[in-house]
Amino acid sequence: MFNSRVYNEAEGQIALPQDGSPMMILHTSDWHLGRTLCGRRRHDEFASFLDWLAETLALRRVEVLLISGDIFDTGSPGSRAQELYYNFLRRASEIPACAHVVIIAGNHDSPSFLSAPGALLKTMNIHVVGSLEDPHEVMLLKRGDGRPGLIVCAVPFPREREVREAREGESAEDKEKKMAEGIRRHYEQAAGLARRMRAEAPARPGGGETPPHLPIVAMGHLFAAGGRTVEGDGVRDLSVGSLAHVPADIFSPVFDYVALGHLHLPQTVGSDRRIRYSGAPLAMGFGEAGGGKSVCLLELTPSGLETELVDVPVFQRLESVKGDWEAIGARLQRLKDEGAKAWLEIEYTGPQIIGDLRGRLDEAVAGAGLEILRVRNKTMADRALSSAEGAPESLDEMDYMDVFARCLEAHEVPEEDRPELLGAYREIVSDLLEGDGQADGSSQV
Numbered sequence: 016m017f018n019s020r021v022y023n024e025a026e027g028q029i030a031l032p033q034d035g036s037p038m039m040i041l042h043t044s045d046w047h048l049g050r051t052l053c054g055r056r057r058h059d060e061f062a063s064f065l066d067w068l069a070e071t072l073a074l075r076r077v078e079v080l081l082i083s084g085d086i087f088d089t090g091s092p093g094s095r096a097q098e099l100y101y102n103f104l105r106r107a108s109e110i111p112a113c114a115h116v117v118i119i120a121g122n123h124d125s126p127s128f129l130s131a132p133g134a135l136l137k138t139m140n141i142h143v144v145g146s147l148e149d150p151h152e153v154m155l156l157k158r159g160d161g162r163p164g165l166i167v168c169a170v171p172f173p174r175e176r177e178v179r180e181a182r183e184g185e186s187a188e189d190k191e192k193k194m195a196e197g198i199r200r201h202y203e204q205a206a207g208l209a210r211r212m213r214a215e216a217p218a219r220p221g222g223g224e225t226p227p228h229l230p231i232v233a234m235g236h237l238f239a240a241g242g243r244t245v246e247g248d249g250v251r252d253l254s255v256g257s258l259a260h261v262p263a264d265i266f267s268p269v270f271d272y273v274a275l276g277h278l279h280l281p282q283t284v285g286s287d288r289r290i291r292y293s294g295a296p297l298a299m300g301f302g303e304a305g306g307g308k309s310v311c312l313l314e315l316t317p318s319g320l321e322t323e324l325v326d327v328p329v330f331q332r333l334e335s336v337k338g339d340w341e342a343i344g345a346r347l348q349r350l351k352d353e354g355a356k357a358w359l360e361i362e363y364t365g366p367q368i369i370g371d372l373r374g375r376l377d378e379a380v381a382g383a384g385l386e387i388l389r390v391r392n393k394t395m396a397d398r399a400l401s402s403a404e405g406a407p408e409s410l411d412e413m414d415y416m417d418v419f420a421r422c423l424e425a426h427e428v429p430e431e432d433r434p435e436l437l438g439a440y441r442e443i444v445s446d447l448l449e450g451d452g453q454a455d456g457s458s459q460v
Contacts, residue, residue, distance in 0.1 A: 044083035044276030049096030083276030084121025084236030339365030356384035
């Protein structure tokens, strides 16, 4: 378990009212409720995580829960995913210490769907911000005794139409630059409003001295430059036509902590330890198999702020097995000897062509608690994709822009026409990625 001191009052960053009582905040994101893996529903995993999270809120006496987007995997989640979500919110509202839950929409979420029950949820101190047009984006949260405890700038996923004005003839570079400028401007406005709110906040109900350093936390769902992803995690590359990788300096120094969502690996942004991705609590794909999952617990005291990554248990083991037949067979035998219960991805990379690979694998795991969800015969696939000149080429090495460029080449489109077509294709991809709903949860573009 990771634990680190981030900053303290001596550095002039943060202070709570002088009664000395700490405030516990928990930061999580990217639940992707309703997501499937190779056709397998994962409702039991999600239910187990939410049970664990509710228990953690109660055990650690968390006052504020921050959920930084991508609550659902699609804009139109199924009934079971909705049931898990609303049951959890009900449970959280019944935990005595948990005074507030703040939720922002991610790029997978439908802003209108999330915001629809907002008025009802607010009666339980559950605050939902679906779009940048929400007037309640910056909020002052009070503690159980009525004292101001925290200001939250709950900035949801910034959709392109909300932060920039489209102009005819713009290049992709111009669009991404204006997107980044629009996002920066929005965070600057939120920081300014938070400063004014802090200056006007009374220390106690009915008036009194203004607290000198009421903590300010920002939330966001975006791709900060330098962030790390892994293959197969389902994180959409928002730099392609929809949202540029934004620099970390868009976050004002007034923010004592920045609770980000979108990237599935728990990480800080560069060397600034106050800006953090909590990461997804479950492995969303085999690329994340074996990686640690966590939520971030913040403790605010008069002497400063401390962060602790709280490990999330593994509710369904995923295992990716790669290599030639000997290596794969040896690994499967070790898993069987351990009595492991796992979902498997097998990638065969041996030199020999094995036509009945799936049959041999099924025979190798028969009678064990192992289930093979995906088989990738890379040897056969690469040979099938070999070019006419004999140079091997794998789809794994190509993204959708590469594929479109290859189509233009195959159809002998003139060079002078290609930039415009590539720009139009980029915009189409942007519209698809920003749509409120997707057909299912399998898309990873």
